[in-house]
Amino acid sequence: MDILFDSFEEWAKYCEVQKVLPHIAVLEYEMKQKNRTKEEIWAGLARAFEVMREAVKTGLSDDMRSRSGMIDNGAKRVKNASVSVLGENFQQLVYNALAAKEVNSCMGRIVAAPTAGASGIMPGVLTTLQNLHKIPNEKIYEAMLISAGIGLIIERKASIAGAVGGCQAETGTAAAMASGAVVYCLGGDLSQIFDAVAITIQCMLGLICDPVAGLVEVPCVVRNASAAAIAFSSAQMALAGLKTVIPVDEVIDAMGEVGASMESKYKETALGGLAATKTAKMIEKRVLVSDIEILPDDTQL
Amino acid sequence: MAERSSIFDMIGPVMIGPSSSHTAGVVRIGLAARYIFGEQPDVANITFYNSFATTYEGHGSDRAVIAGLLGYATDDDRIKNAFDHAKEAHLEFHFKGVGNAGIYHPNTIKINMEKQGKTLEVLGISRGGGLIAIREIDGFSCNLSGQYPTLIIEAGDVKGSIAFITSVIANDSVNIGTMSVNRTAKNGTARLFIEIDSEIKPISLEYLKQLSWVHEVKAIPVVT
Structure with missing residues (x-):
């Protein structure tokens, strides 16, 4: 029996029948489907986590002003804020997620997890979690396998691309992946991981992709911070034993259905939502290349 | 059935931001063009078509294509300052945007390279998620993914x-x-x-x- 990550039900069944731990099922999938060795996989995860940590560090130390000017050192501002709305840990989560995502917007090195537009969520959640609970790297790598398993299923059942399913597909998936990782690291079982995923997607459902001027900046950066917060609130509920009423596979089906019926102006085209506002149009004029040639209709290229 | 994704498609790739299609994919098109040319050109004239024509500055696609021509990989942090590195490497470059080339894919780039009388034209598209296709070389149509030798x-x-x-x-x-x-x-x-x-x-x-x-x-x- 091969595991293909077509559904959460299949994942649970595979672990039960084969008597393997959930993250081992993901490891076996990668070995079987991609012919990778265990050593290669662990090394790949270690490298990804290292890049995530570096991104957080860079976002808090280097100048993070994007070419458009819309992103302007937000992570540092949160870190140095005189008011802490929910205490230092929450503040740290927000600035870590912002930091990694700002690095992405400012042409720095990141891990697309699952996409570049959502590249602040996993780093924000994992670095804050590790720092707070002193979790060893090895446990984090196992949690990243759990996250990858969650991502694989969402990709098959719905989508992880903003152009296909809206922002819920990118930041929603990243938050679900991160939430599952938190539950795993703090001792939750597979059904609690599934609850965390289901609750997270319920909170992110329907989010449109409406990037101002088409850039991966507004609202992407702030949404990475809020998605990181939702990952933690969902993990808190799941670990406390709150069950998802709608089973996780059905929640992901709903996400796919919402994505499929979303109008294209809400799918990364920068034609709707925030991207269509008066201010966004003014920003577009400033940041888009205007000096372009328009060909006559019958031009042969 | 479509090929299964890797866990490193979910947690990865490691890349320079901000966009897999507009940055990472564009680096790969530039790199493919350099490989096909056989060396770094002295002069590169680059045309961004359609959706790329207006957004190439904001997404850093201009730096990305130059980085590719300089031989950098998609996770190389020199991409951000590729223009400075091009100057050091004596690579002269010019950009142009063409807004409505309807027959082309929305994210199309044409690269015309020159070195000591040798010229080559490469047309590539960025398909999303960092995937690319080289569609024309000197007017000969092809469909190369760059994922294989x-x-x-x-x-x-x-x-x-x-x-x-x-x-x-x-x-x-x-x-x-x-x-x-x-x-x-x-x-x-x-x-x-x-x-x-x-x-x-x-x-x-x-x-x-x-x-x-x-x-x-x-x-x-x-x-x-």
Whole structure:
């Protein structure tokens, strides 16, 4: 029996029948489907986590002003804020997620997890979690396998691309992946991981992709911070034993259905939502290349 | 059935931001163009089409394509300052945007390269998620993903030439993934684009180059 990550039900069944731990099922999938060795996989995860940590560090130390000017050192501002709305840990989560995502917007090195537009969520959640609970790297790598398993299923059942399913597909998936990782690291079982995923997607459902001027900046950066917060609130509920009423596979089906019926102006085209506002149009004029040639209709290229 | 994704598609790739299609994919198109040209050009004229034409500055696609031409990979942090590095490497570049080339894919780039009288034109598209396709080389249509080692062979249109070339490849126990042949009527030459699943031996490559009816052989590595 091969595991293909077509559904959460299949994942649970595979672990039960084969008597393997959930993250081992993901490891076996990668070995079987991609012919990778265990050593290669662990090394790949270690490298990804290292890049995530570096991104957080860079976002808090280097100048993070994007070419458009819309992103302007937000992570540092949160870190140095005189008011802490929910205490230092929450503040740290927000600035870590912002930091990694700002690095992405400012042409720095990141891990697309699952996409570049959502590249602040996993780093924000994992670095804050590790720092707070002193979790060893090895446990984090196992949690990243759990996250990858969650991502694989969402990709098959719905989508992880903003152009296909809206922002819920990118930041929603990243938050679900991160939430599952938190539950795993703090001792939750597979059904609690599934609850965390289901609750997270319920909170992110329907989010449109409406990037101002088409850039991966507004609202992407702030949404990475809020998605990181939702990952933690969902993990808190799941670990406390709150069950998802709608089973996780059905929640992901709903996400796919919402994505499929979303109008294209809400799918990364920068034609709707925030991207269509008066201010966004003014920003577009400033940041888009205007000096372009328009060909006559019958031009042969 | 479509190929299964890797866990490193979910947690990865490691790349320079902000966008997999507008930054990482564009680096790969530039890198593919450099490989096909065979070296770094002295001058590159780059045209961004359609959706790329207006957004190439905001997404850093301009720096990305130059980085590719300089030989950088998608996770190289020199991408951000590629213009400065181009100056040091004596690579002169010019950009142009064309807004409404309806027959082209929304994210299309054309790169015209020059070096000491040698010229080459490469047309590539960024398909999303960092995936690319090279669609034309000097007007010859092709469809190369850059995910496999690739042979581009220009040969006289003699009988049995394709069978001969494929048997040389087979003798190295190398599988052919895709192959396309493109003929020009005027001088009777054919261009073969062959994606293979691993590199052929250097001696086999040299042998192909020495064949009297073979004009040119280019071995393009995987575009990382």
